[in-house]
Amino acid sequence: MQKITIGGVPEHFNLPWHLAIEDHKFEDKNIDLQWKEFPGGTGAMCTALRDNSIDMAVILTEGIIKDISNGNPSKIVKIYVESPLLWGIHVAKNSSFDSVASLKNAKIAISRYGSGSHLMAKVNAIKQGFNVEELEYVLVKNLDGGVAALSEGTAHYFMWEHFMTKPYVDNGTFRRIDNIETPWPCFVIAVRNNILENNSEAIKTIIEVINKQLESFKTPLENEQLIKLFSKRYQLQIEDVKTWLSLTKWNRDKYVSIKLINSIQNKLKAFDVINKTISTEILTQKLF
Secondary structure, three states: OEEEEEEEOOOHHHHHHHHHHHOOOOHHHOEEEEEEEOOOOHHHHHHHHHOOOOOEEEEEHHHHHHHHHOOOOEEEEEEEEOOOOEEEEEEEOOOOOOOOHHHOOOEEEEOOOOOHHHHHHHHHHHHHOOOHHHOEEEEOOOHHHHHHHHHHOOOOEEEEEOOOOHHHHHOOOEEEEEEEEOOOOOEEEEEEHHHHHHOHHHHHHHHHHHHHHHHHHOOHHHOHHHHHHHHHHHOOOHHHHHHHHHHOOEOOOOOOOHHHHHHHHHHHHHOOOOOOOOOHHHHEOOOO
């Protein structure tokens, strides 16, 4: 049996992976898929890909493109979620900040440099006309760190996925002052180059299995049992799950569109996330 270690965030987007693992669907294809949780998000997974502690990752598009551009020896093999990610912009409950414009000189809590919370803070700053060079960051590692930083006043605002932070808004820990969408598909699957060179058949099998699993997520709003499962596992209100599912579209293609990747790169460059575009041969690999 071929062992492959995959990294992902502990968020609702990844429920299809957990269900497939629990139902032994990878084992049935002679793949021992080991899931490794990364509460620290994309920045932590980029590091793990670089130091060989994981073989592949379900990772934010902007983060992995930037890190591959900076030398991460990995490639994107598939778009996993083709809809945008909805980022909430949060402040502490009793904060004096009342609009995104008022955050101009505020300290930003980020999980780590190169993470989605870091890169989307830059995107938001450019949209607001802030000077990106003057942004001040506070490293908080993960969502729990963001909660602590805002509560203690060591940082002023924190950007994280809208629905995963909704319980903190509902209980009064956070106050959400706005949302911002990524202008690109939010999650891709990236694999280390040496795994692609030596174990490409295993990766192809993994993609085929997860694509098959995603067939049951094609019309999730019609599946009451699935809605309840999302609610229970991720401590979300039923109505919030339904709203999120109405905005979310998983991708079942086996390939990555070169046109799409180039379009994403151009947007990332426009938002100062990357300095230059690079060849799609460096960024992606076609397996099928």
